[in-house]
Amino acid sequence: METLKIIIGDFASNWFINTGINQSLALFLKDALVIALTLIIAIISNYIVKKVIIRVLKKVVKNTTNTYDDIFLQKKVFHRLSHLAPILIIYFFSVIGFSDNDSLILIIQGISKIYLIVVIVITIDAFLNAIHEIYLTFEVSKYKTIKGYIQIIKIIINFIAGIIILSILLNKSPMYLIGGLGALTAVMMIVFKDVLTGLAASIQLSINDMLRPGDWISMNKYNVDGDVMEINLTTVKVKNFDNTISSVPTYTLITEPFQNWRGMVNAGRRRIKRSLFIDVKTIKFCDNDLYEKLKNTERTKEFSSQITNRIEADKDLTNLKLLIYYIEYFLNNNKNIDKEAIMFVRMLQPNDFGLPLEIYAFANTIVWKEYEIIQNDIFEHVIAICSLFELSIYQRPSANEQTR
Numbered sequence: 001m002e003t004l005k006i007i008i009g010d011f012a013s014n015w016f017i018n019t020g021i022n023q024s025l026a027l028f029l030k031d032a033l034v035i036a037l038t039l040i041i042a043i044i045s046n047y048i049v050k051k052v053i054i055r056v057l058k059k060v061v062k063n064t065t066n067t068y069d070d071i072f073l074q075k076k077v078f079h080r081l082s083h084l085a086p087i088l089i090i091y092f093f094s095v096i097g098f099s100d101n102d103s104l105i106l107i108i109q110g111i112s113k114i115y116l117i118v119v120i121v122i123t124i125d126a127f128l129n130a131i132h133e134i135y136l137t138f139e140v141s142k143y144k145t146i147k148g149y150i151q152i153i154k155i156i157i158n159f160i161a162g163i164i165i166l167s168i169l170l171n172k173s174p175m176y177l178i179g180g181l182g183a184l185t186a187v188m189m190i191v192f193k194d195v196l197t198g199l200a201a202s203i204q205l206s207i208n209d210m211l212r213p214g215d216w217i218s219m220n221k222y223n224v225d226g227d228v229m230e231i232n233l234t235t236v237k238v239k240n241f242d243n244t245i246s247s248v249p250t251y252t253l254i255t256e257p258f259q260n261w262r263g264m265v266n267a268g269r270r271r272i273k274r275s276l277f278i279d280v281k282t283i284k285f286c287d288n289d290l291y292e293k294l295k296n297t298e299r300t301k302e303f304s305s306q307i308t309n310r311i312e313a314d315k316d317l318t319n320l321k322l323l324i325y326y327i328e329y330f331l332n333n334n335k336n337i338d339k340e341a342i343m344f345v346r347m348l349q350p351n352d353f354g355l356p357l358e359i360y361a362f363a364n365t366i367v368w369k370e371y372e373i374i375q376n377d378i379f380e381h382v383i384a385i386c387s388l389f390e391l392s393i394y395q396r397p398s399a400n401e402q403t404r
Helices: 002-018 023-063 068-074 077-081 084-097 102-135 147-170 174-191 193-207 262-267 288-296 301-306 308-313 319-332 368-389 399-403
Strands: 216-219 224-231 235-240 245-249 270-278 344-347 355-363
Touching: 023 068, 023 077, 023 084, 068 077, 068 102, 077 102, 084 102, 102 147, 147 174, 147 193, 147 224, 216 262, 224 245, 270 368, 288 301, 288 319, 288 368, 301 308, 301 319, 319 344, 319 355, 319 368, 355 368
Parallel strands: none
Antiparallel strands: 216 224, 224 235, 235 245, 270 355, 344 355
16 A cells, blocks of 8 residues: 555656656646546446446346346346446545545545445345345235335435435544434434334234235225235325226324225125115015916026925015015026025115115126126116016106106
């Protein structure tokens, strides 16, 4: 090191003095020469690293069978790491080239240290992004997300880097600055409130397995109804079924109710729970004419033959009860209904619109369009068949009907 100082520093300044230039100008020219030489070497090193070494590294990575190194290359980990070469040369030459100019050495070294810290931070950032991308290739990533934890690591690293940079600018020890942060704790709690609450919420969501990327969730308060795209430290991104993107604060998924349809998706079936209103004035006991009509109608012929024993055993059978038997028969013979799941037809509390008759069953699909078609087919059939059982569906009279 001392030999280099003599060669670069003293030799250059003595050479300028021997040519007849005064000492102050000779020192200035020597510093200018060292700066120019340093920049040239830094530029050459930067070119060698980026154009030669990185290019060779790209070819090596592409020829390997391992895909992980491709991800590191894609996230530019090596490219950002290459920025270390020129700044290390500048820092090195500042020590050996400006031995007689302490103030200039401090300035160049300070800038070099700050730049070095920035390069390290952005390299770590790219490295963490690559780690997250590699994690997404594993099956466990579908159930557990680590993006929130990676964001926390990034925040901590950036905070530490900020303290170190500030200590360089103020020429103070980092511990001195950290000790002074105690008085700012309350302010920091307010500033990082969303981050801290989001961190607590994301940990709770992960531990309790309440939410995963790809889950279908509904939150009526925020008009959210779609698939979870991303779970961040502070927000959860949801792609709604109308192709809009909603961002919901992470902590609201802990403090407020939301509906997760994952169980339905895993079961492979979706619930049908819908009612139609029967006009109570059309409910009556069954008679032989109704039985004969059902026996002689093609759609109900097989049904009537299967419930003959029920009809004979129940002398007080109503046409509504008979319709309920038929709907159960129809559902049991419908290939689109899951027979292993619970299935029934029930009467609800009568109201001003009539007697609600609810169908409760499960379609054997979770595809939205298919589900709606199955549900529509069932209720279209039931509405159309009601007249055969001499029942009427309640419908609010229109304005024209009320004036007649």
